[in-house]
Amino acid sequence: MKKPKALILFSGGLDSRLAVKLMQDQDIEIETIFFKLPFGGGCCNNFECVLNYAQMQGVKLNVIDCTKSPYFEKYLDVITNPKFGTGTSINPCKDCKIFMFKISKEFMKKIKADFIVTGEVIGQRPMSQLKRYLALTEKESGLEGLILRPLSAKLLPETIPEKQGLVDRNKLLAIEGRHRKAQITLAKKYNIKYPLPTGGCLLCEKSYAPKLKDLLNKNNGIKHEDIQLLSLGRHFRKSGKIIIGKNESQNNQLIELNKILNHNILIKKDSPGPTIIFENIKDKDLANKMQEVFSTNNLESRKQFDKYKINQGFAFCP
Ligand code: SF4
Incomplete structure (x- = not known):
C-alpha cells in the first residue's frame, strides 16, 4: 500500500x-x-x-x-x-x-x-x-x-x-x-541539535522599516542587491541615494554589490577611507566631500560637514 x-x-x-x-x-x-x-x-x-x-x-x-x-x-x-x-x-x-x-x-x-x-x-x-x-x-x-x-x-x-x-x-x-x-x-x-532562535526577519525590526520604505517609495526595479545594501554603511539621500562604507569589510561588500547594481562608486586606493556608492551623478562633488570627511577621525571636520549637510538640505536615512 x-x-x-x-x-x-x-x-x-x-x-x-x-x-x-x-x-x-x-x-x-x-x-x-x-x-x-x-x-x-x-x-x-x-x-x-x-x-x-x-x-x-x-x-x-x-x-x-x-x-x-x-x-x-x-x-x-x-x-x-x-x-x-x-x-x-x-x-x-x-x-x-x-x-x-x-x-x-x-x-x-x-x-x-x-x-x-x-x-x-x-x-x-x-x-x-x-x-x-x-x-x-x-x-x-x-x-x-x-x-x-x-x-x-x-x-x-x-x-x-x-x-x-x-x-x-x-x-x-x-x-x-x-x-x-x-x-x-x-x-x-x-537527540536533535538545533539553532537558537534569532531575530530572523529584518521586517520585524523597527529601525529597518524607514530604510526599506525609503527604498520602496523612491526606487523602481528594485533588485535583491538593493536590499542587501540596506544592511551596509551609512545611508543618505540627496539627488539619489548615497551609501558610505563603515569599515574595510563593508567597503569590499559595497564594491562587490556594485558590480551588479552599477551605480557610481568612489574607491579610496592610495590611503584608508570609505568606499562610497552614489546613484545620481549630480551628487559627485558631495560624495567626494563625504569621502574626504569620513577618511579622517577629525571631529572638527565632521562637525563642519554636519552643518554643510543641513545647509544642503539632504537627509540621513536612518
Ligand atoms: S514577515 Fe513575518 S511570517 Fe514572514 S518571515 Fe518575517 S516574521 Fe516570518
Whole structure:
C-alpha cells in the first residue's frame, strides 16, 4: 500500500525539525520545502545548517529562492501591498504566510503529497500563530483542512489527513504558547541539535522599516542587491541615494554589490577611507566631500560637514 506523503514547510528551527520527527514516527513519506526569503525569516538563516539537517534525516529539501526572479518580485508585492496589515514594524506576517502556503500548495500537487505540515505552535507568535490567524491563512491559501500542525494538532480541529486515517491524531501533540520547555524536552528525546532562535526577519525590526520604505517609495526595479545594501554603511539621500562604507569589510561588500547594481562608486586606493556608492551623478562633488570627511577621525571636520549637510538640505536615512 502507498505510504501517505507530506510536504513539510521547513524553516530550519527546532519546531520544524520536530515536525519532521513526528511525521517520521508515523512512517509518513516526507519532502520538505524551504523558503529563502530576501529579509531572512524562520529561525535559521544559515542555509548550510538547514541542508545538513535535511540530509541527516534523509529527507528531500526543495528550495524556493525568493531572492531571485520571479519570486523576488512577488514577495516585494506582498511587502508593498499587504492585504492583512503588518505587525509592530513593516512585517506582513499573515500575507507572508499566505504567500508561502500558496506556493506550497502548488508544490504539494506537483510532488503528489497528500497534505502540508508546519512546525507552527499556537500562540507562539502574536501576529500569525493565534488560532484565528491560522484559520485565516489556511482559508486564504485554499488549503482548508490540509495543513497539519503536529505540535499543536490536539488543540485544533481535526484535519483531512487525520479524518482519512493517514495520520494518527493520538500521536500528535498539544503544545501552545511562547515558552519552549516542551520542545526542548522533545529535542533531547530525539537527540536533535538545533539553532537558537534569532531575530530572523529584518521586517520585524523597527529601525529597518524607514530604510526599506525609503527604498520602496523612491526606487523602481528594485533588485535583491538593493536590499542587501540596506544592511551596509551609512545611508543618505540627496539627488539619489548615497551609501558610505563603515569599515574595510563593508567597503569590499559595497564594491562587490556594485558590480551588479552599477551605480557610481568612489574607491579610496592610495590611503584608508570609505568606499562610497552614489546613484545620481549630480551628487559627485558631495560624495567626494563625504569621502574626504569620513577618511579622517577629525571631529572638527565632521562637525563642519554636519552643518554643510543641513545647509544642503539632504537627509540621513536612518
Ligand atoms: S516574521 Fe513575518 S514577515 Fe518575517 S518571515 Fe516570518 S511570517 Fe514572514
